Amino acid sequence: MKNRTRTTQPQVGADLRAARVAAPLPAPTERKAAALRNAARPEVGPYLGTGVGIFILACLLPFSARAFAAASAPALSDVKVFPADINLKTRQDRQSLVVQAIYADGVTRDVTGQSTFVLGNQALAKLDKATLFPVADGATELKVTFSGRTLTVPVKVENALAEQPISFVKDVMPVFTKAGCNTGGCHGSSRGKDGFRLSLFGYDPDGDHFRLTRETIARRINLEVPEESLVLEKATNRVPHTGGERFKAGTDFYNVILAWLKAGAPKDPANVATVDRLEIHPRQSVLEGTGATQQLTVRAFYSDGTDRDVTALTAFMSNNDVAVKVGEDGKAAAGVRGEAFITARFEAHATGVQVLSIPKNLNFTWPAVAEHNYIDGLVHAKLKKLRLTPSAVSADATFLRRVYLDITGTLPSADDVRKFLTDTAPAKRTAVIDDLLSRKEFVDLWVMKWAELLQIRSADQQLQMSTKSALQYFEWLEDQIARNIPVDAMVKTLLTATGPSFEAPAANFYKVERDTLKLSENVAQAFMGVRVQCAQCHNHPFDRWTMNDYYSFAAFFAHVGRKAGEDPRETIVFNNASGSVKHPVGGKDMAPKFLGGAQPVVPKGGDRRHILADWLASPDNPYFARNLANIIWAHFFGKGIVDPVDDVRVSNPASNPELLEALAAQLTDYRYDFKKLVRDICRSRTYQLSPVANETNGADEQNFARAGIRRIRAEILLDALSHVTASSEKIRGLPQGARAVAIADGRTSTYFLTTFGRATRETPCSCEVKMEPNLSQALHLLNGDAVNAKVVNGGLVKKWLKTGRSREEIIEELYLRTLNRFPTATESEKILAFFTEGKSAEVVLNDLFWSLLNAKEFVFNH
């Protein structure tokens, strides 16, 4: 059985980055409109007035824009033809062509239909609608002309008259995949359908051949009357077929299977050529206007040196149908403004390209915005491509609250707010960042996040994972992060942990998960962001991982030995030097191989984990730094550059690969001192953006053109509530008043924490922490103990009233404590109106306190 997957990494953006936006000088009305668009706006309070203004201007714009567009259509900057060379071998071969024009403003157009093709030697090949067919042997050139530019494509024809014998693996199997026969919902399911099973996405061609021809004799195929074979009758729905009509009689798919049957349903010889890699073009497209299309072409390269146009046999999938849809024939069509990644799958190979969709007649000018560091440059590059502009920078109060929450998980005190807002130093934001990074709370926050990745949690069965073990593990982690140990060193310590777990708490890493396969899945997911789970039973349907990859990675953990120490709660972890991971098909003992990397030489008796650790937490493993950088980014933006952070796959690419690459490179340069990367992120303009959208970036959710609004996570929210009300919480296992962030054991929780989505740490999945707001949470805040009891028990208002503070002072204090800003004049006015005769000031102020804590502005990080 062959499991082969390769991915061709898409080179994204290279072409377009070169084409900078060079818009002509706008007319005076344009400039004014542009200036108005980019003006900073107040964060809070209605902006309806300005909205109307924008609306009026927006109505005016198209008129001026159109007049303008007619006068200055972007110049043609390049024409490309794909593929760059054509090799036709045997009579059945053919090659389709795609011509793409690239314009000065970065827009691309599929101009295949408007190009002229002239073949040098007409006798060698025949051209039919941009597809070339072989006629006679020889070499010549194809000249492709568009808009005055001519490109030359070398054409080679060999064995033009030779018949290529039909091949089961090369010809018939791809039909099953493309026609959808072997998907998981149909015959590719583990039991097949009505007794007929095909391997999922064709990972087992030999087995499929047997099942089709010999498993049930004289039923599925008929070599005497091949047209009436059941397989064809069902696939064309000539007889009732639950799966419907997969293809029509007389089409290419039908003819391939019929030809194979007519040849006697032969099996391929053992040395049949296999696919080495896939190539898809064009690599980058920017489609302007709904309905604009771009035909994609896919070429497969075989182990015998031949290539083949497999566009018709490739399964295409878009990850954003609304923005860009892709048809069965590989034609991408633009929808609304947005970006999409088109995955192409042929046999066991997957690759993909990025296609952007921008509205027609968009007059786009990049405003003058500052770039604080490399992060801004890379984010802006992407925004320019998408014709989006970033929002304005957030106000000071907004920034202060956000950065306190993100770096330390605490709210600034009222005095902190006052001080910051009145500070006139130009670098005050940087100063705050540096100050916060030095606090213990920063360590606490990241210890909690790592504890989730490492699944620090005691088990009901104390012998499985005792509370003591969990605590020791947590304390060890705390120590590591407090001392700012570089992450790669920490990961290496974990992976190679040996010895009794009470003495070397890092060894608890091997106590948490004892199953070799699950352990390797967790390592891949937590440290590399890759989910290989699917590849346990079959080749991953949407990614590059094969069963071979899966089991050979798990083999690194095959020699982990565990035995109980004297204290039964303690586990001694050691290198067993024996044990194996067997591939379930064939039972082969798998040799360890780096996931997506090379196969190392493991010295006899050596500890495989050391070899793994040296690779995994090193620049040799491109996934490590990227994953770490992405996790850090996701913490500060609520969304990773790859999202979810632990689902890196070919069909889920980074929204900004250059940005991720740069962050990873920087982190590596910092020797995995993640504090430094945090500093870079917080200092960038992109982090400090306002959450208010401008008229370009309202729909964008993934390119960081504006700040996201995120619910505060459970532990931080609970701590904030306790802190602002000066009440304390008693959590099991911790002293009174301890912070929820400091809870060591994943099993320890409270009603509040569970309702607000605290991670149970039963898996290392990023989905453990639930950030979605829901009804339970709202009700709990409104009606539960959390807010009301805390306000009353804290007794702050009472205290303040006693010390003689005025209502206005208290109101201001409450606002500064909770929302970390001054109340607006309107707000103050409205609140003061509540102090009617007969109403206790304490009651009103407590009600105010309660209201503030229930406000979305408090519960959300914005």
Place this chain on the structure above:
Amino acid sequence: MRAHSVAERLSVPSRSRSGSATKLLLVASLAASAFAATSPDPAAKKITYEDDVLPIFRDNCLKCHNPDKQKGDLDLTSFSAAIKGGGSGATLNAADPDNSQLFKSVTHADEPSMPPNAKLTDRDIATIRKWIEGGLLQGVNSKAIAANKPAVDLAIKSTNLGKPDGPPPMPGPLPLDPVVTSARGSALSAIAHSPWAPVVALAGAKQIVLHNTRDLEFIGVIPFAEGFPFDLKFSRNGKLLLASGGRGGKSGHVVVWDITTGERVITIGDQFDSVLAADISADQQWIALGGPDRILKIHNTKDGALEHRSKRHTEWVTAVEFSPDSKFLGSGDRNGGLMLWEAATGHEMFSLPGHKGAITAISWRGDSEMVASASEDGTVKLWKASDGSALRSLPAHPGGALSVRFAHDGRLVTSGRDNKVQIWETSGRNVRALSFTGELPNRVTFNDDGRKAIGSDWAGNVIVWDTQTGKVLGDLDATPPPVAARVAESTKRIAALQTALNQATAAHTKVDQEARAAQAKLDQARKSLAETRSRLTAQGGEIIKHSEQIAAEPENAAAKEKLGKAREQVVALEARIAALPKEIAEATRQAAAANKKASEAKVVVVDARATLTAAQASLARWQNVRPTAAAKPAAGKVSLIP
């Protein structure tokens, strides 16, 4: 064998005996026992519970099957407890291991498999088998336990059930033109041989192809308009042929023809998929059918109405067959489920458990006592019809047994995914493998007298074997060419044969002439010899005459001269006479050789003429095809019940 007891008896010395006598007897007994001990015959050693089986139990079973634990209420620590059995009853049946639950469990032939998650060694299993077969001896002194039911008499009693009086029915004139002409053969889903006549029916593409298995000649074709025939059966009297099939995924029917007329007598069913298995009962009252809808249906033949149906099968029904006495119906499915039904009422009689893979074939023995089932689990199992008990399980074809068929005399022929075709006795003893070099022999059957077997493979080849020797006798064409093609081919062949004949005749003529010439030469030589001899005699006379003359007239010079001449003549003649025999011998040899050549040439001519005549007869047959009755249902009702 009795040495022990003798020694026992003698080892207690009777005081009344004299010491020396005792010693003598002791010595004798010791000698006897020593003799017995050294006399090698381990096969005759009795397998007993105490000596052989208990150690096996101790190593593998007693941890759970002891008086304290008694899993399944079964205690094996003592003989009496083992015989007593467990919660489900006795686990040991004397002399009948295949029906002993304990044996079935340790061989994993039945649930529960024992030991759980493990299996005894083959040696241990063989020991237990021998112990049961030997009558469950407790110790060496024990008496064998009589089997609590009479040993199954596997011998077949009657072999002619259902044989019609008079000559066995042969097909009448049938269409010779195939419905489908194909370049390539495909695997046959069914082969059926008439029980009494040398006729075999092959399931072809939209037709059934019949051949004569005595001379391996093509008989004709029965078109199957409903689609592709999937199952074929002859009725027990050989007069009717049943075909079931249809269009996969869409429709299915069962059709019955009278082969003597080639006419349809009944069409049944209207299924929504091809009918994968069907049969007509021996009394021709019932037709059973089954297919992918998992429902077993029994129709009556009076009006074709559905009489009984059962949803008992949990997967596609893949095999059905009525018993030869029309009492039972056996059916099997793709899950390995096997059932016996009461044919007339459709009531379930027995479920026959044990197969772990799809049932591929069912065959009844001619006396209706026994039914065989073949399965993808690789075994062929024999069952007793009267009580549904398992008689034998033959590990016939690892990878999957695809076909099984009984002969009239109780032998079995089977084929399977190990690419082998085997002949067996009813007892399960393998007789021989038939010579097969192709791929996947999926269907085999015996001919009418059991001396031949016919089978097909994945490529659609149909092979005929001699079952006595296992050698291939010939093959049959399941994809016959159209008559026009045959005529053309025949004509071409005749032309070639004619040429050959002419050549042979010409050659013969030539050689014949040479023979005649040689003969003439021989005769000539002989004549010459005779002549010379007579001349010699004559000259002898002359010499005498002249000698007498000279004696009378000594001075007669003329006479002396004549005498001299005569003497010279005699010398010459004698020389000639001496040389002639050699010539004659040579001529004889040549004549003989020439004659031999001539007679050989003659044989060639005769052969060529005979071949040509046969070819011309064959051509005449193809050319004189009489239009036969089209395959339409008979007008009016035809009662199938004889």
